Amino acid sequence: MGKTIRVTVWNENRHEKIDKNVAKIYPKGIHGAIADFLSQEPDFEVRTATLDEPEHGLTKEVLDSTDVLIWWGHMAHNEVRDDVVDRVYDRVLNGMGLIVLHSGHFSKIFKKLMGTTCNLKWREAGEKERIWVVEPGHPIAEGLGEYFEIPQTEMYGERFDIPAPDTLVFISWFAGGEVFRSGCCYNRGRGKVFYFRPGHETFPIFYQPEVQRVIKNAVRWAAPVNGPVPTFGNVKPLENI
Amino acid sequence: MGKTIRVTVWNENRHEKIDKNVAKIYPKGIHGAIADFLSQEPDFEVRTATLDEPEHGLTKEVLDSTDVLIWWGHMAHNEVRDDVVDRVYDRVLNGMGLIVLHSGHFSKIFKKLMGTTCNLKWREAGEKERIWVVEPGHPIAEGLGEYFEIPQTEMYGERFDIPAPDTLVFISWFAGGEVFRSGCCYNRGRGKVFYFRPGHETFPIFYQPEVQRVIKNAVRWAAPVNGPVPTFGNVKPLENI
Amino acid sequence: MGKTIRVTVWNENRHEKIDKNVAKIYPKGIHGAIADFLSQEPDFEVRTATLDEPEHGLTKEVLDSTDVLIWWGHMAHNEVRDDVVDRVYDRVLNGMGLIVLHSGHFSKIFKKLMGTTCNLKWREAGEKERIWVVEPGHPIAEGLGEYFEIPQTEMYGERFDIPAPDTLVFISWFAGGEVFRSGCCYNRGRGKVFYFRPGHETFPIFYQPEVQRVIKNAVRWAAPVNGPVPTFGNVKPLENI
Amino acid sequence: MGKTIRVTVWNENRHEKIDKNVAKIYPKGIHGAIADFLSQEPDFEVRTATLDEPEHGLTKEVLDSTDVLIWWGHMAHNEVRDDVVDRVYDRVLNGMGLIVLHSGHFSKIFKKLMGTTCNLKWREAGEKERIWVVEPGHPIAEGLGEYFEIPQTEMYGERFDIPAPDTLVFISWFAGGEVFRSGCCYNRGRGKVFYFRPGHETFPIFYQPEVQRVIKNAVRWAAPVNGPVPTFGNVKPLENI
Structure with missing residues (x-):
């Protein structure tokens, strides 16, 4: 087993509070459901943070001790x-992994890191989705x-x-006629970003084993690497060429 | 209008000879149908070549005077x-554009340029295909x-x-549940390769306007650029650094 | 010759006003020098805009009639x-080409489109730069x-x-021991971005023929394509699968 | 620590036999030197194979039990x-990692996997090389x-x-004025390929700590992933859409 990966699961946690159906499906919140299955991994150290906590639960201390958000x-x-958002952004560029799920495509942090609108098509019809692996x-x-x-999901369609x-x-x-780039890896600064659609x-x-498997894999992929810390600015030339 | 682009349309031309249904759809051969719509472009100079011609119609002279194959x-x-195949390969790496259509995914030349098996899933059920633009x-x-x-096509599915x-x-x-990377651009050597699934x-x-549009666009994209001709081998160092 | 490409050359135009040496090298401003050589192309329609003009010379009208900035x-x-910046950003994502030169790496618009700091190493020693073509x-x-x-330039070094x-x-x-990714192409939204270091x-x-050649080529590469305009939001499923 | 990675170090082993200077630097052969430092990793299981062994030491049994070659x-x-070569090629596409070193750029296996000539510039002047990390x-x-x-090396220069x-x-x-893409990652089939210049x-x-560090890292990166084994050919449509 590798070294411990410190994971923070951030959730807006609003649907759960105002919609009984959501609360029924996710009684501990979406963050709770995700933290539960991640905690089964012996090398993951998992905590959660939500919007309504002070500083959204993402203080400097929390982020500095987070490997993957x-x-x-x-x-x-x-x-x-x-x-x-700026604090999270700086941490990603300095090595923290970031996994953005589903409707997080429209989060400030994802849009800031992508540099585009991250807009898409959608439909809430509970239709079937088949997710194909194209890089096995x-x-x-x-x-x-x-x-x-x-079996049943909201559709997200291209152009993404x-x-x-x-x-x-x-x-x-998707059964209704759309396709979507559902698993997207990015290097940004010293960090890694993974967008996952479901x-x-x-x-x-989030109770589905394949979805859990992907998120666990993505945590390991996105965990920081102890690579070089680039220096920037004015530098001297090489001596003794 | 830009300068003339010399296009050679190569076709195996066997189904047309042995299958009446194919001959009925493509009385001039698939190469004839493609050459017909390409010839409508005033800046394209179009000819054809087929398997059963000497050297498959792809002599050194033909290839040397072809911008896009x-x-x-x-x-x-x-x-x-x-x-x-080696002759075509050398020409592509030296700048000739190559557009590989549909079942050409299994041609020797495409496999040689890709370095992989180019295998895929398929189904002949005349099902519907929707081709989405992901890079508008x-x-x-x-x-x-x-x-x-x-409206009706053979399915090709991932993993491609x-x-x-x-x-x-x-x-x-595809209506039956598959997706496919249907329009793939590659730089190889000084040349460009475009794979197009339909x-x-x-x-x-090949009578469908959108398909014709794509192939015309691809010819223009793949046409050679008058860029540097790399030299290889032993070189001297820079003087006067 | 292709259809007319409308180019707007934007320059901060401050060094030219406060530094005699710069004013001597670029008496018409850097924008003027660039506009001069671009105007030699019969298919380019060129104008300039600078920081101190109202709205920095980049009104909605100007941007709406600009193909490449x-x-x-x-x-x-x-x-x-x-x-x-937001106005330029929207235009790029909607198809306008953007060519960012040299110290523009730290402009708001480039950083916003890249989603990273765009930081780098630098040295003002008037050293020699050799720019190698890696995609001929x-x-x-x-x-x-x-x-x-x-022959003599400011150095920019990796990590970029x-x-x-x-x-x-x-x-x-660079003579002093650094390397740099000096010509970088990006698709962003429906637009294209090219960063060029010199x-x-x-x-x-900007009087050097190769530098002028690259910028002219980049204008043609970055010019808008009349491709699909994606729609976003709620959509209906395909009927008659 | 992760699970054991089985590494096979293949070396042509000819220079060592016919050139005293090479034999002096690499008394156990280049393969021996590489195997020595890899064997220091507790999770690597290392063996070697050379050209003059039967089947070049790369029997089906050896390759089937090799994770990274x-x-x-x-x-x-x-x-x-x-x-x-075909046997190695099949294994790479089926998941075995391949690390190609230095002059291996011209090996049959690398050219077959790349689909290009893999040609380059070179100079034997014992000049200095600085290898910059561009993806930290x-x-x-x-x-x-x-x-x-x-400190002293043969130069390899672009165009590669x-x-x-x-x-x-x-x-x-390189001190003499060239640049080179020295660390190149490729996904090919289910396998990974890394080309490393030094x-x-x-x-x-190969006694230099940074070079050893890179090769060890590359072994871990290229080790097979237990991902899906794609199936190819004729398939049935999805039922119960």
Whole structure:
């Protein structure tokens, strides 16, 4: 087993408070459900943070001791303070992994890191999704079959307005006629970002073994590497060429 | 209008000879159908070549005077002579554009340039295909809508065993549950390669305006650039650093 | 010749006003020098805009009638109004090409589109730079040799904190021991972005034929494509699958 | 610690036999030197294979029990049997990692996997090389500084005729005026390929700690992932859409 990976699961945690159906599916909140399955991994150290905590639970201390941050948000993206977004952004560029789930595509932090609108098509029809692995040797595909299905989900469709991923791992098929780049890897600064499409609040998607498998794999992939810390600014030339 | 682009349309031309249905759809051969619509472009100079011609119609003279080669093959990939494949390969690396259509994914030349098996899933059920544009600013998407449909086609599904494209322009959705990377751009040597999925012999796909539009765009994108001709081997160091 | 490309050359135009040496090298401003050589192309329609004009010369009308925007800035990045940056950003994502030169790496617009700090190493020692073409088939390399040299320049060195380019066209060598990704292509939204390293204010770099060649090529590469305009939001499923 | 990674170090082992200087630097052969430092890792199980062994030491049994193959060759590329190359190729596409060192750029296996000539410039002048990390968050950069130097080496210069790497980790600077893409990652099939430039036979480069660090990191990065094994060919449609 490798060294411990410190994971913080961040959730907006609003749907759970105001919608009985969501609360029924996720009684501990989406963050609680994610923390539960991640905690089964002996090398993960897991805690949670939510929007309504002071500083959204993402103080400097918390971020400095986080190796991988998982992000779920939907209805309250605009309530996330810009200074906290900047703090997360700096940590990602300095090596912290970031996993953005589902409706997090429209979070301030994801848009800031992508440099694009991150807009997409959507439909809430509870239709079937088939997620195909297109890069079977990628560590995020470990333990999966050639595809897995989500029986009922909200559809997300192309055009997904993102930069082309550094590595595209999954493409989704939807019963209603759309496709979607569902698993997208990015290097940004010294950090890694993974966007994973599944995860609606009104379907029990985070209880699905394949979805859990992907998120666990992504945590390991996104964990910081002890690589060089670049220096910037004025430098002297090489002596003794 | 830009300068003239010299296009050679290569076709195996076997299905047309032995299958009445194919001959009915493509009375002039698939190469004839493609040459017909390309010839409508005033800046294209179009000719054809087929397997059963001497040297498959791809003599040194023909290739040296070809800017973009279009390739359709299916049942007779193995009959293509290795020395002709090597000749095409050298020309691509030296700047000639190559557009590989549909079942050409299994041609010797495409496999040699990709370095992988180029294998895939398939199904002949005449099902519907929806081709989504995922890179709307790419020149190969010029003049298209967000997607276009092929009413009845053979399905090709992932995993498509290719290197990740330098640019992925199209993703296909199929009614039966598959997705496919349908428009793949590659730089190889000084040349450009475009793989385009549509184009079965038993459906009139090459008469469809969107398909014609894509192939015309691809010819322009793949046309040679008058860039540097790299030199290789032993070199002297820079003087006067 | 293709259709007319409308180019707007934007310059901060401050060094030219306060530094006699810069004013001597670029008596019409850096924007004037760039506009001069671009205007030699019969298919380019060229105008300029500068920081001290109302709205920095980048009104909605100007941007709406600009196909490719060229950006040079250095000492006054922070004086560029955020609403103007947002306006440029929206236009790029909607198809306008953007060419960012040299110290523009630290402009608000480039950092916003990249999603990273865009920081780097630098040294003002008037040393030699050799710019190597690593993608000789790319349209931006048209008309160049295998490399070209800038006799005296400011050095920019890696680590350059950018996302890996969609296509890397040039790598620079510097006499003092550094390398740099000097020609970087990005697709962002429906638009294209090209970063080109050369271009210091105290050296006559924009008069160099190879530098002019690259910028002309980049204008043609970055010009908008009449591709699909994606729609976003709620959509209906496909009927008649 | 992770699970055991079975490494096979393949070496042509000819220079060592015919050149006293090489034999003096690498008394156990280049393969022996590489095996020695890899064996220090408790989770690596290391063996060697050389050209003059039956089947070049790369029998089906050996390859089937190899997770990562390291390849060094130079003067005898053409003596490597095509059937053995095909066997290695199949294993890479089915998941075995491959690390190609220095002059291995011209090996049959590397050229077959790349689909290009893999040609380059070179100079034997014992000049200084500076290898810059351009992707500091990549696992192959673990434990390195911003750059490291090789005091005396053969130069390799661009244009390096390879497909653009999926991830570019290192760029080399050479005293004589060249640059080179020195650390190139590729996904091919289910396998991973890493090309690493350093490693000439007449300099003691494989004893250098940074070079050893990179090769160890690359072994871990290239080790197989237990991902899906794609199936190919005729498939049935999804039922119960």
